[in-house]
Amino acid sequence: MTNRDMAKVIAKGWPDAESIPRYQNQIEIVCGNPDSIAGLLHYLQSVGFDHMSNLTCVDWLEENRFDVTYNLWSYKYDLQATVKAGIDRDEPEIPTAMDVWPQAQAYEQEIHEMFGVEFIGNPDLSPLFLHNWKDIPPLRKDFDTEAYSVKAFGAVRNKE
Amino acid sequence: MLKITREEIIDGKFERVLNFFRSRSMWMLYYCTGCGAVELPPTMTSRYDMERFGIGPMATPRQADILLVTGYVSVKTLKRIVYSYEQMPEPKWVVGFGSCPVNGGIYWNSYATINHLDKYIPVDISIPGCMPRPQAVIDGLIGLMDMIGRGEAVGYKKYQLNNEWYKKNQREILERAKPVLGGTK
Numbered sequence: 400m401t402n403r404d405m406a407k408v409i410a411k412g413w414p415d416a417e418s419i420p421r422y423q424n425q426i427e428i429v430c431g432n433p434d435s436i437a438g439l440l441h442y443l444q445s446v447g448f449d450h451m452s453n454l455t456c457v458d459w460l461e462e463n464r465f466d467v468t469y470n471l472w473s474y475k476y477d478l479q480a481t482v483k484a485g486i487d488r489d490e491p492e493i494p495t496a497m498d499v500w501p502q503a504q505a506y507e508q509e510i511h512e513m514f515g516v517e518f519i520g521n522p523d524l525s526p527l528f529l530h531n532w533k534d535i536p537p538l539r540k541d542f543d544t545e546a547y548s549v550k551a552f553g554a555v556r557n558k559e
Numbered sequence: 560m561l562k563i564t565r566e567e568i569i570d571g572k573f574e575r576v577l578n579f580f581r582s583r584s585m586w587m588l589y590y591c592t593g594c595g596a597v598e599l600p601p602t603m604t605s606r607y608d609m610e611r612f613g614i615g616p617m618a619t620p621r622q623a624d625i626l627l628v629t630g631y632v633s634v635k636t637l638k639r640i641v642y643s644y645e646q647m648p649e650p651k652w653v654v655g656f657g658s659c660p661v662n663g664g665i666y667w668n669s670y671a672t673i674n675h676l677d678k679y680i681p682v683d684i685s686i687p688g689c690m691p692r693p694q695a696v697i698d699g700l701i702g703l704m705d706m707i708g709r710g711e712a713v714g715y716k717k718y719q720l721n722n723e724w725y726k727k728n729q730r731e732i733l734e735r736a737k738p739v740l741g742g743t744k
Contacts, residue, residue, distance in 0.1 A: 529671070530634045533738040537670045543740065545668040551732070551739045552674040554667050 402426045405446075414440050416482075424477055430484040431551045432466075433493050440469065440499045447473040448480050454496070454506035456514045460540040461543065465516060469496065487518070495520035513538040515535045574710060581624070581650060582707035583613045585700075588623035588647070590640055593630015595656045595690055602693040609697055612704065620646040625703070626680075631659035631672045637679060644680050650717050652703060655685040656696070664689060678728045681714030705732055 404417040404424055416439055417429040419424065428443070430436055440451075448471035457466040469482040486493050494505040495518045507518040508527050514534040526532060535542050548554040560632055602609050603616060620643040629642060644653065655676050656717040658664035663674035664737035676682055684706065706712040718725060 411591045437680075446618045528635075531733065531735055533735055534740055535738075539670065542670070547739055548663075548668045548674065551674075551735075552663070552664055553678070554674045556667075 426480045428482045432483040447475045451500040456510045458540045491516040582704040585624045586617035589627040595629030607693040629656040641702040652683045655682045658689045681717045683712045683714040
């Protein structure tokens with residue numbers, strides 16, 4: 400099954416999401432309604448995407464949107480799917496994917512720490528990597544990492 | 560027969576003799592925080608063989624003389640480095656290895672790594688480079704041996720004398736109560 404065939408299957412089976420075939424074996428799936436992301440992931444698992452290889456987040460500052468991005472892989476068809484769920488940047492909330500893939504827990508914990516996204520249903524969103532962090536989450540695009548380093552650690556920029 | 564009492568040693572009369580022996584038998588605790596760890600195996604093993612200068616690796620801080628901080632130091636790592644440093648018995652020395660402990664190196668504007676290691680623990684000698692080659696590492700360690708022999712490597716005494724200043728700097732990083740730039744989660 401090629402990525403075009405799979406995109407047609409998904410468009411028929413889950414019309415809420417927009418599926419676009421990309422290069423070679425890749426499919427991009429844009430989730431229409433982020434509240435139903437767990438259902439979409441469960442559906443994708445049922446059509447052959449049995450492995451979640453990564454879960455990450457993209458900050459679109461100008462569009463005031465976070466894209467929570469799930470990278471899925473199908474061992475059966477050798478297809479790679481990128482599922483994007485756009486959520487409001489001011490109130491970032493999305494249901495957890497732990498019911499579909501339990502290993503999503505640690506990824507969600509990290510994204511909560513680095514972007515401040517709330518994953519509803521995830522039991523443990525405690526700090527994972529940062530020590531005693533009090534500022535806004537550091538991987539947000541409006542966080543000025545150089546200003547932080549200058550103020551917190553006394554960093555000095557080299558003179559050109 | 561020459562008898563040396565404990566008071567004379569503490570008074571520093573035999574400090575020169577002791578320093579001679581200290582500088583020729585050093586056990587090194589290498590805290591491999593960053594990429595610098597990759598330069599240590601060739602330095603230790605037969606190609607460059609730092610043991611011919613009397614420097615050997617040691618597994619625990621309680622028996623070590625040198626603390627080698629190899630590479631960038633993140634905030635979480637800093638806490639562990641301070642623990643390890645304070646566990647080491649005196650006399651003890653710290654070697655900053657690579658550019659990152661000196662001024663942050665290529666991670667100078669990162670939110671997670673500290674920039675100047677000598678604000679938090681006293682660094683006796685720094686080996687610049689990104690990464691320093693094994694020759695540079697051995698050169699730096701021989702420089703440290705010379706400094707110990709001349710009695711100039713006194714970082715651990717500075718740590719005692721200026722303990723409040725070092726502790727204040729450590730607390731600023733590790734026990735921060737307010738956001739640095741303002742604004743909360």
